[in-house]
Amino acid sequence: MDKKITIYDLAKELNVSPGTISRSLNNHPSISKKTKDKVVLKANELGYKVNKFAVNLRTQKSNTIGVIIPKLNSHFMSTLLAGVEKVANEAGYNLIISQSLESVEKERLNAKTLYNSGVDAILVSLAFNTENYDHFLPFINSKIPLIFMDRVHNLPNCPTIVIDNFQAGYDATNHLMHQGTKNIMVITGSLKRNVYADRVLGYKEALKANGHKFKEELIFETTLESKSVDDVISYIKHLDEPVDGLFVLADSFAAHCIKALKKENYNIPQDIKVIGFNNDPVSQLVTPTLSTIEYPGYNMGLLAGESIINQIKGNINLQDTNAISLRHKLIERESSGN
């Protein structure tokens, strides 16, 4: 375990050539079973371990997949990542994970670092404020597979994995209206991001379908961080026409809103019906329990992992899989009940 032993050592030890050692270890078809067995045995005996650095240099591959996500410590993201990790791991790939912390600058830096690290592929979920996508060009130009997950953007040859946010927004809004709400406010994250923008579009469409008029002042854009709750509440309190429905595009923030509203003596769901998004564990733990849209984070991760590995290995038809859309589901709980 002290000195590093190489294929040359094995070669000397067994009186064969280094090439034979290399081929044996890689299970190359042209090597006799006898030789292979001999080599593998000796390798184990001497505690041989391939030098990945050399392999990487030789093959110009790293067996590594880069990941850029906004935040590690959100339930959705870490669940998604757990899915990616599972698949990647089983396929023998390592994950290099970096977070943009919702800032383009950091995202740009991360992209550069990952590119320079020589990742074989990259998985991205965009930051709140990304509007320019040039930092992904190196990957595209170098034909390094790039897949967007959840927070996506259309770039040539970059598949996307999403849910139908438009339909989900529609479903949530529709549900609230069926429960009798007339004046539904939407609390959203950055509208630069498809996940939020599309849900808002769905919201608008649902209003229309139910014969309601869209009012700009009922869209409230925020960072969805807990500290912003007060802004939301005071905004709600000062609206001319009282809000009776709240569509919050993240469960964790919805939970904070519910808590703050209760403190202000609003009854949920009697005064205001609330629906969230994500089916975060917290949605079942708040009082009242939170209606929400189920969001298949883990499956999204699995799928992203599988897709990117297929792309690395080249066994995929890009045309076929330009956008994968997963199924969402409305979950009715107490916060939107009657």
Add this chain to the structure above:
Amino acid sequence: MDKKITIYDLAKELNVSPGTISRSLNNHPSISKKTKDKVVLKANELGYKVNKFAVNLRTQKSNTIGVIIPKLNSHFMSTLLAGVEKVANEAGYNLIISQSLESVEKERLNAKTLYNSGVDAILVSLAFNTENYDHFLPFINSKIPLIFMDRVHNLPNCPTIVIDNFQAGYDATNHLMHQGTKNIMVITGSLKRNVYADRVLGYKEALKANGHKFKEELIFETTLESKSVDDVISYIKHLDEPVDGLFVLADSFAAHCIKALKKENYNIPQDIKVIGFNNDPVSQLVTPTLSTIEYPGYNMGLLAGESIINQIKGNINLQDTNAISLRHKLIERESSGN
């Protein structure tokens, strides 16, 4: 952006030797500023980018830190990781993250993979059921820095970063008793892990200090997964002497317990006072809000990152930092009130 350009290309282009290029790019002191500038300029012009694979092979370093944690999708772990990532990133290190999913087998596999990947160091938080630590030996023998975070074990030359779980357990129990509880039950994760075992020790000590007798049947070991809540509740219901205090060693599980108890018509905190652990966001969102022990996950991550990088760079005295203990804090909320 098409063809990869190397230091040889730059050398030819500028009529100097590859060595000079390399030195210039690495800001070697023996190179004249004039040459350096010239080289850097040309490098940018041609879009030169170092080949990390070659650098790694040459230096036998990867600028990469491996991480093994039980689960990505827990608030504490992802927060801790966010801290590590921040430090590592700033220091130019990449993180290769893998999860054991609370299984030794997977942990062992991950360790092997990371070792073979040639990580420069490794950060570990142990799985529930790890009892044999041989899979970490290769790192120790190869003098690859290894630091345990939170769920730790004492191995030679492997510093640990923890909180004082004994004291925290003591504090939590003591608090409950000061609130008037007489019969406190502990819901714990695997007692093979220091984080849980030490808290239970603290619990026992607090009992003793308050003149109470320890009863074995008041320790309930579980996976702390939400599906196990029913077992806990039915156990509680069938105890001879009614439980009036609950010390749950994870907030998320405590939240589930509270919910289940309320469903069984227990009043919290009147019938049973509850305290959790971690100060997970959910602790502020449940009703009643959950008393807990603040757990500095992010700081732990920062510290782990800093320590491991110091160790990689060799500027540290191992003796001095064999165990770093961070400060915890009791947070009193409604669930343990009067």
Add this chain to the structure above:
DNA sequence: TTGTATGCGTTATCAC
């Protein structure tokens, strides 16, 4: 089926 030889792109040791 196996051996030989070269190159992957750097860094580092000697020279000069």
Add this chain to the structure above:
DNA sequence: GTGATAACGCATACAA
């Protein structure tokens, strides 16, 4: 202050 040159450890094209 700069240039040659030899590793680093492996995979592979070409020979045999």
